[in-house]
Amino acid sequence: MPSLFDxxxxxxxxxxxxxxxxxxxxxxxxxxxxxxxxxxxxxxQRASAGLIITEATGISRQGLGWPYAPGLWSDEQVAAWQPITKAVHEAGGRIFTQLWHMGRVVHPSFLGGAQPVSASATTAPGLAHTYDGKAPYTEARALRTEEIPGIVDDFRRAARNARAAGFDGIQLHAANGYLLDQFMRDNSNHRHDAYGGSVENRIRLLREVTEAVAGEIGADRTSVRLSPNGEIQGVDDSQPEVLFTAAAKALSEIGIAFLEIREPSAPRNDKMHPTILRPPIAPVIRDVFSGPLVLNTGYDGVSGQAALDSGLADAIAYGRPFLANPDLPHRLKVGAALNQDDEATWYSRGEQGYLDYPFSIDAKTRG
Known part of the structure; x- marks a missing residue:
């Protein structure tokens, strides 16, 4: 069996x-x-990763509702990404951008007061992060059928811009209760057109977006993230195994570079990971997806290697450990202690908690 360092x-x-x-x-x-x-x-600093997947990046103003998050719809944004991708490449790394439409999880304050959009007229639970603090989400309006090709075009344009910005590929964010996930799951999709009802209809937008992006940059430079197990940001499905195996099979047929599954390696109970009571779905997805399968959420070096040893995963995507440990591959390989991340600086504006996490003494990579 391969190791994490192969x-x-x-x-x-x-x-x-x-x-x-x-x-x-x-x-x-x-x-x-x-x-x-x-x-x-x-x-x-993080170029020693097997592959960097950037922070979620908006495809349009309509789809972006997080303070100080990046976009890829304008020439200015493309130009600003170029020195980042260049720096990663010069350090020997590889970098994808993750493309994002947040759907109903966009507060109207980001849209000049306009109503957010979703699969159906629904409201996300909880509070939105805005430039003026937290505020209740508002009801989204259902996208009209004739508007949906425009959403697909926005993803296509963002993929084209990603290529111009120097990215090696893209990941579609189809997880965590954002727009593509809102279309897939039956408690947030109440449509009666070609994008609602049956599982095949509910995964139609995911398939169309993936095909559009693959047509722009190549299926071998396109990946997708799914979060199949349990409710997240208010979206859920009554038959998740049926839904997500159908989605994975469709993505396999397109021939994407890899599929990332965000499914906790062990029970968790926090804001983004409610306690999971259902059996994991990744093993079933493994049976229908023929490409590399990447698992994410809650893994350390030991459990990550165990997932590879079992044949369940081909690679592991680490989130928070990379936040505080820019040399994470080296630390895992030599068994070095990990830095603890500072939650207070996750979304702050400066260098503290961003550029100042130390490398291990004998790490080769430096910022």
Whole structure:
């Protein structure tokens, strides 16, 4: 069985190890969603990952509702990403961007007061992060059928921009209760057109977006993230195994580079990971998805290697451990202690808790 530190082919990407950096929202962009200079050393520091997947990046103003998160719909944003991808490449790394439409989880304050959109007229639970603090979500309006090709085009344009920005590929964020997930799950999709009702209809938008992106940059540079097990941000499904195996099978037929499954390795109970009571779905997805399968959430070096040894995963995507440990692959390989991340600085604006986590003494990679 391979180790976490063996190379792997992820579509067109030759990754030197199987310790991938998962997407981590950090809030260091401008208010206009343009990457800033301090993001250059941040991503360069983490270039030893088998593959970096950037923080979730908006495909359009309509789809982005997180303060100081990045976008990829304008020439200014493309230009600001270029020194970041260049720095990663110069440090020997590989980097994908994760493309995001948040759907109903966009507060109207990001839209000039306009109503957010979703599969159906529903409201996300809880409070939104806004530039003026937390505020209740509002009801989204259902996208009209004739509007949906425009959403697909927005993803296609963002993929084209990602290529111009120097990214090696993209990951579609179809997880965590955002727009593509809102279309897939039956408690948030109440449509009666070609995008609602049956499982095949509910995964239609995911399939169309994936095909559009693959047509723009190649299926071998396209990946997808799913979160199949349990309710998240208010979305859930009555038959998740049926739904997500159908989605994985469709993605396998498209021939994407890899599929990332965000499913806790052990029970968790926090804001983004409610306690999971259902059996894991990743093993069933493994049976229908023919490409590399990447698992995410709650793994350490030991449990990550165990997932590879069991044959359940081909690689592991690490989130929070990479936040505080820019040299994570090295630390896992030599058994070095891990830095503890500071939650107070996850989304703050400066270098503290962003650029100042120390490397281990004998790590080769430096920021």
């Amino acid at each position: 190379s792997i082919q992820l579509g067109a990407i030759s990754a030197p190890n199987r310790v991938l950096m998962a997407a981590l929202t950090r809030g260091r962009n401008s208010r206009d969603h343009v990457p800033t200079e301090i993001m250059v050393p941040y991503y360069r």
